[in-house]
Amino acid sequence: MKISIITATYNSAATVRDTLESVLSQTHRDWELIIEDGLSQDDTLKIVREYESQCDGRLRIFSEKDEGLYDAMNRGIARATGDVIGILNSDDFYYDARVLEDINRVMEDEAVDCVFGDLQFVRADDPTRVVRTWKGSPYKKGAFLKGWHPAHPSFYARRACFTQYGVFNTGYAVSADFELMLRFLEVGQAAGRYIPRYFVKMRMGGESTGSLRNIIRGNKSILRAFRDHGLKPAPFFLLRRMLPKVWDSVCGKLKKK
Numbered sequence: 001m002k003i004s005i006i007t008a009t010y011n012s013a014a015t016v017r018d019t020l021e022s023v024l025s026q027t028h029r030d031w032e033l034i035i036e037d038g039l040s041q042d043d044t045l046k047i048v049r050e051y052e053s054q055c056d057g058r059l060r061i062f063s064e065k066d067e068g069l070y071d072a073m074n075r076g077i078a079r080a081t082g083d084v085i086g087i088l089n090s091d092d093f094y095y096d097a098r099v100l101e102d103i104n105r106v107m108e109d110e111a112v113d114c115v116f117g118d119l120q121f122v123r124a125d126d127p128t129r130v131v132r133t134w135k136g137s138p139y140k141k142g143a144f145l146k147g148w149h150p151a152h153p154s155f156y157a158r159r160a161c162f163t164q165y166g167v168f169n170t171g172y173a174v175s176a177d178f179e180l181m182l183r184f185l186e187v188g189q190a191a192g193r194y195i196p197r198y199f200v201k202m203r204m205g206g207e208s209t210g211s212l213r214n215i216i217r218g219n220k221s222i223l224r225a226f227r228d229h230g231l232k233p234a235p236f237f238l239l240r241r242m243l244p245k246v247w248d249s250v251c252g253k254l255k256k257k
Contacts, residue, residue: 001104003031003156004082008072010038012090013047015203018127020051022093028100034079036072037063044090070168070176077159077167083107086156087177088200093127095120095198103156106193113190114157116150117199124203131204138194144186145226146234152177154199161190175221179228187229 005023009016023033033055035048045063052059060079066072073087084107088094106115119134134151143149155177165188168176184190226233 001030001084001107002082003028003100003103004076004080004085004159005031005033005088006036006073006076006080006085007033007088007090008036008038008066008069008076009040009044009048009090011040011042011044013040013043015091016044017047018093019088019090020048023088024051024054025097026094026100027097028104030104031100032058032060032080032082034076035059035061036066036076037061038066038072039063067170070170070172074167074170077162080159083159084156085159085162087153089153089202091124091203091205092153092200095201099197099199102195102197103199106195107156107158109193111191112193113161114155114184115193115195116156117154117195117197119151119154120198120201121204122201124205127201127203133198136194136196139185139192141186141189144182144233145231149178149181150185150192150194151199152181153202155181157184157190161188164188165190172221172225174218175225178218178222179225182225182229182231186231 007016007019020033023031037045037048040063045061048059048061052061062075062079064075066075077085084103086103094100103115106112116136118136121131121133123129123131136150136154137148139148139150161184165184166180168180170176172179185192223233
């Protein structure tokens with residue numbers, strides 16, 4: 001089964017090498033990597049092109065003006081030729097070499113529309129140091145309304161799902177990924193399967209984790225997503241959503257002591 005991996009880049013020279021190396025290390029070899037570059041001004045494209053010969057035609061590079069991260073992701077989705085599509089951010093990398101193999105194994109079940117797993121947040125300046133973890137769980141109808149949702153960097157869906165349910169809504173600020181998963185799973189009732197393993201190591205400091213301001217903006221966008229789909233979150237929704245993250249962060253710090 002062919003898996004399309006979409007990586008949006010913009011001045012990502014400091015981190016994109018790790019991203020590329022982690023894709024090349026995968027034991028599942030039927031993949032394509034689509035680089036959607038937003039006209040980087042640093043060495044991003046130079047680094048990416050160094051890997052073309054190692055990818056045997058599976059690396060596709062596009063550099064053009066876009067309207068932001070989610071627009072770049074949508075461009076990649078439109079160009080994808082795989083059976084399954086996932087996003088790997090340019091400052092993230094796969095947890096180990098068997099991630100795509102495990103995704104492929106589960107997606108061979110035609111009854112499964114999408115999969116998701118676990119995530120590790122690591123320090124931007126030292127990706128060997130884990131800041132906190134995101135442990136997922138199986139989806140149950142209504143779970144989004146209670147504060148649950150998958151870790152988007154671990155979310156892979158059939159290309160047909162993007163045709164049926166749509167792509168990222170660029171009208172959202174920093175939570176178009178949440179809205180897309182809400183639309184697929186809670187609204188569209190796509191058949192999701194949880195894989196209890198880490199998919200990705202994510203550097204702290206990205207679009208959604210970089211500042212308190214972005215976290216606030218993200219939660220406002222999430223509440224808007226519920227309203228747009230005619231859904232009403234449970235009481236204390238934001239508290240339920242944030243407490244597990246705070247708990248994971250505290251536990252992660254305690255383990256380092």
